[in-house]
Amino acid sequence: MTEPRYTPLRARHEALGASFTDFGGWQMPVRYTSDLAEHHAVRQAAGVFDISHMAEFTVRGGAAAEYLDYALAGRLSAMSIGKAKYSLLLSEDGGIIDDVIVYRLQADDFLIISNAGNRDAVREALTARVGEVEGDVAVADVSDDYALIAVQGPKAAEIVASIEGIDDVSVPWDEQKYYAWASAVYRGKPLLLARTGYTGEDGFELLVDAADAADLWDAALAAGTEHGLVPAGLAARDTLRLEAGMPLYGNELSRETVPAQAGLGRVVVSDKERFVGKAALADGATGTGTQAGRTLIGLSAEGRRAGRAGYPVVLEDGTVVGEITSGALSPTLGHPIAMAYVNPSHAEEGADLFLDVRGTKIPATRTALPFYRRKK
Amino acid sequence: MTDLNTLKYSEEHEWVALDGTTATIGITDFAADALGDIVFVELPEVGAEFRRGDVFGEAESTKSVSELYAPVTGTVVEINDAVVDDPALLNSSPFGDAWLIKVEVADGALDGLLDRDAYVAHTEA
Numbered sequence: 001m002t003e004p005r006y007t008p009l010r011a012r013h014e015a016l017g018a019s020f021t022d023f024g025g026w027q028m029p030v031r032y033t034s035d036l037a038e039h040h041a042v043r044q045a046a047g048v049f050d051i052s053h054m055a056e057f058t059v060r061g062g063a064a065a066e067y068l069d070y071a072l073a074g075r076l077s078a079m080s081i082g083k084a085k086y087s088l089l090l091s092e093d094g095g096i097i098d099d100v101i102v103y104r105l106q107a108d109d110f111l112i113i114s115n116a117g118n119r120d121a122v123r124e125a126l127t128a129r130v131g132e133v134e135g136d137v138a139v140a141d142v143s144d145d146y147a148l149i150a151v152q153g154p155k156a157a158e159i160v161a162s163i164e165g166i167d168d169v170s171v172p173w174d175e176q177k178y179y180a181w182a183s184a185v186y187r188g189k190p191l192l193l194a195r196t197g198y199t200g201e202d203g204f205e206l207l208v209d210a211a212d213a214a215d216l217w218d219a220a221l222a223a224g225t226e227h228g229l230v231p232a233g234l235a236a237r238d239t240l241r242l243e244a245g246m247p248l249y250g251n252e253l254s255r256e257t258v259p260a261q262a263g264l265g266r267v268v269v270s271d272k273e274r275f276v277g278k279a280a281l282a283d284g285a286t287g288t289g290t291q292a293g294r295t296l297i298g299l300s301a302e303g304r305r306a307g308r309a310g311y312p313v314v315l316e317d318g319t320v321v322g323e324i325t326s327g328a329l330s331p332t333l334g335h336p337i338a339m340a341y342v343n344p345s346h347a348e349e350g351a352d353l354f355l356d357v358r359g360t361k362i363p364a365t366r367t368a369l370p371f372y373r374r375k376k
Numbered sequence: 377m378t379d380l381n382t383l384k385y386s387e388e389h390e391w392v393a394l395d396g397t398t399a400t401i402g403i404t405d406f407a408a409d410a411l412g413d414i415v416f417v418e419l420p421e422v423g424a425e426f427r428r429g430d431v432f433g434e435a436e437s438t439k440s441v442s443e444l445y446a447p448v449t450g451t452v453v454e455i456n457d458a459v460v461d462d463p464a465l466l467n468s469s470p471f472g473d474a475w476l477i478k479v480e481v482a483d484g485a486l487d488g489l490l491d492r493d494a495y496v497a498h499t500e501a
Contacts, residue, residue, distance in 0.1 A: 019409070034467070035438045036413040235412055235439050304416040308441060328438055329415045358434075358441075 024117030045228025046153030063135025090277030147213030152203030200244025245370030307355035385495035
């Protein structure tokens with residue numbers, strides 16, 4: 001049993017009355033007041049999230065871009081400086097070790113943000129792959145140096161632009177694009193403003209020196225309160241990301257899942273000369289274990305009873321054809337939604353599928369992901 | 377406001393108020409807080425019979441599902457439709473408007489349940 005870890009914002013969360021939950025070994029705020037109020041605030045105004053538990057790695061050196069083309073599923077060498085890209089870290093057998101966001105900071109300088117629970121696995125895989133490419137590459141785990149604060153919601157840009165103490169922003173606020181970043185300074189130290197997020201809304205993720213995280217959190221709240229910004233916890237983050245159809249490692253993604261099963265085939269650039277996992281995927285790898293030969297779909301149902309992770313997806317006669325990986329009563333849509341792995345023969349539109357909710361069969365309709373799409 | 381000291385409590389976080397032979401049953405604020413925002417409640421039919429410890433319903437929040445355990449043995453004589461229609465009442469008024477069911481019970485039905493101090497000690501354990 002390892003000691004629970006806390007982010008640099010622990011005292012702030014406690015002062016706000018947060019309930020905590022274990023997440024990947026971290027004690028994280030699950031809610032401050034109400035899951036639903038926090039969820040709706042992000043859809044209608046903005047929420048501020050502590051995501052400092054996530055892990056950060058730098059990849060630097062003359063061969064950094066070529067190295068990432070080999071180590072990850074995407075073609076990161078084709079990314080412009082200033083951009084961000086979603087990618088996958090695969091195992092030799094094509095399974096997903098983690099999903100990550102890669103930022104190209106300079107030609108030979110990249111930042112990778114990975115899931116908290118996979119920090120060790122990502123570090124091990126990235127480090128092991130350094131020796132498999134020629135040229136100069138250095139991978140460093142800088143997770144403990146930084147805190148990450150997300151401001152998400154339709155008012156996020158307005159709020160972040162008005163946070164006191166942020167100076168020297170490298171890109172004018174009205175020119176900052178989604179899945180891109182700008183550099184800035186907060187309290188004299190470098191700040192990365194990444195216009196990315198996990199909620200389906202516009203938003204920013206602010207990477208700041210861990211020592212300044214509490215001040216930046218306070219400044220974000222001070223700037224945002226008049227716009228309706230509230231602190232939001234993991235419960236809201238999970239219902240928001242589910243509505244946005246984003247897969248969660250440990251639910252939709254695992255070492256037993258190959259990208260195409262999770263609807264992430266487009267993330268794999270298979271015409272690269274070589275990358276880890278290529279041979280297995282070329283051989284038509286279908287994953288192993290319970291996910292073998294299954295495909296991820298979205299399901300919607302009527303009423304208010306939600307299917308939960310682990311519940312079976314069944315046919316009318318009770319035949320099990322799949323399993324829910326994430327499910328909730330959608331706060332925004334007002335009806336139950338779920339992501340589930342099902343046998344491909346039952347994945348087509350119009351299939352007669354049911355959620356087995358503790359013995360009760362609830363009719364479900366195949367729904368294209370995402371369930372929720374923000375208005376542009 | 378209900379005087380919480382007049383209620384009895386189960387270790388599974390239900391409360392009971394006894395009036396004659398009619399026991400009103402709800403869930404505690406501790407349970408409601410732990411669940412988060414409650415969005416769905418399933419209650420039994422009037423006439424259903426339960427023994428102490430049986431599952432008599434479910435409360436679902438955005439994040440989780442919790443079974444409701446009967447703290448007493450008896451027969452359901454009334455259910456609270458208001459809380460079925462608006463499960464958020466369980467968060468806002470767990471000891472008041474959000475009672476769940478009324479049960480006809482026999483003598484001694486409350487034996488073995490916790491008083492307020494013991495229940496609070498249980499939740500802090």
